[in-house]
Amino acid sequence: MLKILVCEDETAIRRFIKINLERQGFDVIDVETGEDALEAFNEQKPDIALLDIMLPGMNGLEVAKKIRDKDSNVGIIMLTAKSQDVDKILGLENGADDYLTKPFNPTELILRIKSLARRVESKDVPDILEDDVYKLDHNTRQFFKRGQYIELTPTEFALMDLFMRNPHKAFSRDELLDIIWGKDFIGDSKIIDVNIRRIRSKLEDDPSNPEYINTVWGLGYRYR
Numbered sequence: 001m002l003k004i005l006v007c008e009d010e011t012a013i014r015r016f017i018k019i020n021l022e023r024q025g026f027d028v029i030d031v032e033t034g035e036d037a038l039e040a041f042n043e044q045k046p047d048i049a050l051l052d053i054m055l056p057g058m059n060g061l062e063v064a065k066k067i068r069d070k071d072s073n074v075g076i077i078m079l080t081a082k083s084q085d086v087d088k089i090l091g092l093e094n095g096a097d098d099y100l101t102k103p104f105n106p107t108e109l110i111l112r113i114k115s116l117a118r119r120v121e122s123k124d125v126p127d128i129l130e131d132d133v134y135k136l137d138h139n140t141r142q143f144f145k146r147g148q149y150i151e152l153t154p155t156e157f158a159l160m161d162l163f164m165r166n167p168h169k170a171f172s173r174d175e176l177l178d179i180i181w182g183k184d185f186i187g188d189s190k191i192i193d194v195n196i197r198r199i200r201s202k203l204e205d206d207p208s209n210p211e212y213i214n215t216v217w218g219l220g221y222r223y224r
């Protein structure tokens, strides 16, 4: 059973999330502050963290960064108010996989959690993809560049998996959203660009002049 950590200071929203996730059979740990979220994370090792950004004390973005520093495999979804910019929510720094804009309905919440759960659980596929630079190992859920281990988030890992299975294929942003985030994703396609930027900063020799993860102008991205 997937374990989900929910950090939200507003009691009504926290309960709403907890009830809906438990109904789907998820194991839910709910906390009110960022400090409690970190403690619960260390003790209970959740598979996915759902973090509100606006919290008293440490904010959700700081919590996400601290969690990501400890564990590259955990899935992170941010809860945000409408006005916040996607670039800020999913910045290079904090390593979040997705975000949900308030107010959201239970269906939207469940779809996003399930989509991320698929990425988090992809380690169960016994498979190794390898080319002359990169190696992606599903058995251990590890990624290597010229033999050197590189930490990727579940979303970055899923994107590289797709790219390495389809070298030279140009993917549109919509296709990438459908495949990685799911057909029901409601949000900004900038989420793709932010993730690509993160991947390039980790994997390219010169991230500002990418050699492997290329932009296809007016469309999307292509590997090689």
Ligand code: CA
Pocket: 008, 009, 010, 052, 053, 054, 055
């Ligand atoms: Ca809040």
